[in-house]
Amino acid sequence: MKPLDLIGSFPYDLYPTIRVSQRATFEGMKGVEGKLIRQLPVGSGKTAIGATYLYALRKQGKRRLFYIAPNKTLVEQVHTLHPDMKVAYGRNEHPCLYYPDEKLRADEIPCSLLGDCPHRVDQLTGETHEEGAIPCPYLQQKFEAKQMLAPVVCTNAFFLYTVLFSEEFEPEGVVIDEVHRLAQSIRSVLSTEITDWKVQRAVDVLDEVSPRQCAKLAAFLVSMRRLVKRHAMDKEVLLEEDQIKRLYEALMTVNPAMLQSEVRRAISSGKLDKRADREILKQLEDIMRSVRRFQHALKFAMTGATERGYPLNFVIAFGKSEMGEHDRVQYKIVVKDYYVVPLIKKLLPKDTLVYSATIVNPELLAFETGIKGDYASIPSGFPIENARIYLPTNTANLSVKSMSDSKREKTKMIRLIARTAKRFANKGIRSLVIVVSNEERTKFLEFAHEEGLKAISYGNGMPPRECAKRFRDGEGDCMVGTTANFGEGIDLPKKTAPVIFCLRPGYPRPDDPQTQFEERRFGKRRWALWNWRVMIDLLQVRGRNIRSEKDLGVTFLISQQFRRFAWGALPDWLEPAYRGDLSFEECVKDAKKLLV
Numbered sequence: 001m002k003p004l005d006l007i008g009s010f011p012y013d014l015y016p017t018i019r020v021s022q023r024a025t026f027e028g029m030k031g032v033e034g035k036l037i038r039q040l041p042v043g044s045g046k047t048a049i050g051a052t053y054l055y056a057l058r059k060q061g062k063r064r065l066f067y068i069a070p071n072k073t074l075v076e077q078v079h080t081l082h083p084d085m086k087v088a089y090g091r092n093e094h095p096c097l098y099y100p101d102e103k104l105r106a107d108e109i110p111c112s113l114l115g116d117c118p119h120r121v122d123q124l125t126g127e128t129h130e131e132g133a134i135p136c137p138y139l140q141q142k143f144e145a146k147q148m149l150a151p152v153v154c155t156n157a158f159f160l161y162t163v164l165f166s167e168e169f170e171p172e173g174v175v176i177d178e179v180h181r182l183a184q185s186i187r188s189v190l191s192t193e194i195t196d197w198k199v200q201r202a203v204d205v206l207d208e209v210s211p212r213q214c215a216k217l218a219a220f221l222v223s224m225r226r227l228v229k230r231h232a233m234d235k236e237v238l239l240e241e242d243q244i245k246r247l248y249e250a251l252m253t254v255n256p257a258m259l260q261s262e263v264r265r266a267i268s269s270g271k272l273d274k275r276a277d278r279e280i281l282k283q284l285e286d287i288m289r290s291v292r293r294f295q296h297a298l299k300f301a302m303t304g305a306t307e308r309g310y311p312l313n314f315v316i317a318f319g320k321s322e323m324g325e326h327d328r329v330q331y332k333i334v335v336k337d338y339y340v341v342p343l344i345k346k347l348l349p350k351d352t353l354v355y356s357a358t359i360v361n362p363e364l365l366a367f368e369t370g371i372k373g374d375y376a377s378i379p380s381g382f383p384i385e386n387a388r389i390y391l392p393t394n395t396a397n398l399s400v401k402s403m404s405d406s407k408r409e410k411t412k413m414i415r416l417i418a419r420t421a422k423r424f425a426n427k428g429i430r431s432l433v434i435v436v437s438n439e440e441r442t443k444f445l446e447f448a449h450e451e452g453l454k455a456i457s458y459g460n461g462m463p464p465r466e467c468a469k470r471f472r473d474g475e476g477d478c479m480v481g482t483t484a485n486f487g488e489g490i491d492l493p494k495k496t497a498p499v500i501f502c503l504r505p506g507y508p509r510p511d512d513p514q515t516q517f518e519e520r521r522f523g524k525r526r527w528a529l530w531n532w533r534v535m536i537d538l539l540q541v542r543g544r545n546i547r548s549e550k551d552l553g554v555t556f557l558i559s560q561q562f563r564r565f566a567w568g569a570l571p572d573w574l575e576p577a578y579r580g581d582l583s584f585e586e587c588v589k590d591a592k593k594l595l596v
């Protein structure tokens with residue numbers, strides 16, 4: 001096969017010139033077979049690189065091309081830059097036309113039980129079930145995406161459901177943006193939850209419709225409640241294999257196919273009405289789907305049941321001893337699909353390009369996602385003199401192990417950040433503070449108040465995105481948030497926050513079930529994975545305030561824990577920005593010289 005014509009496929013109608021980093025990326029991809037993994041820094045024009053790759057594949061006759069981004073905001077950004085691509089969203093982004101008076105979304109209705117819907121679009125012919133009916137927007141966009149030669153831009157979730165589960169597309173070319181998040185994002189999509197409330201509702205309804213299946217579901221409910229009550233009240237608990245086995249055996253007696261046909265029969269005989277009983281039907285549809293998925297997922301949470309000889313999933317139980325006024329769920333079981341490598345392998349064709357600004361270590365990316373291929377890290381075109389990464393010599397080590405008095409030391413470090421942020425604020429320099437826990441965030445706000453620093457954060461009805469917007473619009477001298485909320489995805493360019501303080505790396509909490517699962521599964525090897533994740537966090541945080549070649553930005557890494565991995569995380573081009581041998585005061589002085 002002829003090599004990809006990347007330069008010739010570049011969309012000159014959308015971008016006046018090819019940037020140096022784009023040209024370097026295309027040169028490096030020339031003639032390389034198989035999957036491509038690229039670390040592309042901020043400002044390298046990665047969306048155009050991905051689009052060009054797909055256009056070049058199209059030129060070669062490849063069809064069903066996908067650009068995949070982790071969330072809707074990024075999908076929209078890609079579509080704004082490349083309006084020729086077809087956007088495809090999940091059901092939750094489309095209205096359902098079956099119940100015109102109720103303004104419902106396509107994920108709020110029992111679609112699979114409404115076979116007579118006049119708006120249903122045949123995915124082979126594009127015709128509606130009833131001639132002349134308005135096509136269902138969700139199914140119509142899927143049909144169009146299948147017909148078009150243009151690449152489809154969609155989220156991880158849409159791609160996963162349509163390619164893997166419903167097998168509606170067989171992609172021939174794929175680009176994955178922000179690939180460092182892929183495994184976790186697929187895990188969250190595949191997390192399956194079953195609650196006592198949902199099962200109880202189904203049992204109540206099924207009594208008349210399907211008494212035998214109802215009795216089996218009721219028996220499962222008893223066993224689930226008993227298990228949670230005994231082991232997981234007011235805390236999330238990782239279930240042991242014998243507990244999972246008991247749940248599995250109870251659930252396997254339920255036959256979802258039988259359940260479905262009996263519900264359909266009840267609809268045909270008029271026992272259940274598609275319009276009047278919509279909510280009940282939706283609950284039944286949900287429970288049938290959950291049972292099916294649970295039966296499958298629980299099996300892979302047991303050692304003996306998997307080909308690999310170790311569990312691929314883990315199961316969490318949780319129960320509330322006190323129910324709030326609006327609480328409906330008291331007991332729940334969640335199955336988390338952990339081992340996503342085989343799924344990702346199945347999803348991706350040979351022609352795949354994945355990238356992110358923070359890959360750091362391609363071997364660990366392969367370990368987490370199974371994606372292996374030709375790797376290159378492209379240098380940034382931004383002047384390195386505009387950036388500093390400080391790891392002062394005289395700040396505390398905030399790891400729990402390293403000091404018995406780590407709580408007091410942490411308080412001291414949070415105070416130090418508040419005081420220093422105030423000193424910067426006095427010079428008109430704003431800052432972003434990244435902490436790991438909510439407790440640290442609250443403490444910082446308290447100290448900021450005492451120091452006279454105008455700090456803002458989310459909470460009390462204000463979501464993190466809204467808070468970031470207000471800060472960008474000029475509110476406050478300092479913004480504080482956790483790594484989970486502000487570590488990624490918010491841009492603070494043009495001196496919005498030239499100073500970033502990062503309190504400590506966010507290693508996983510020991511009481512988190514995923515942490516316990518990884519400990520058991522990987523033993524000592526887990527540290528390589530955890531260090532990789534905190535390295536990515538570090539690089540993501542650092543990148544928040546330098547979004548263009550004119551931006552100036554410094555990052556203070558406070559805890560000495562960073563010393564273990566910070567240098568190793570830096571790509572070659574970023575190394576000159578690192579300052580690891582100055583005291584805290586010397587770092588502040590140096591930062592002022594750069595920023596004032």
Ligand code: SF4
Nearest residue numbers: 096097106111117136
């Ligand atoms: S096919 Fe019909 S019932 Fe299903 S989502 Fe579309 S409009 Fe609603």
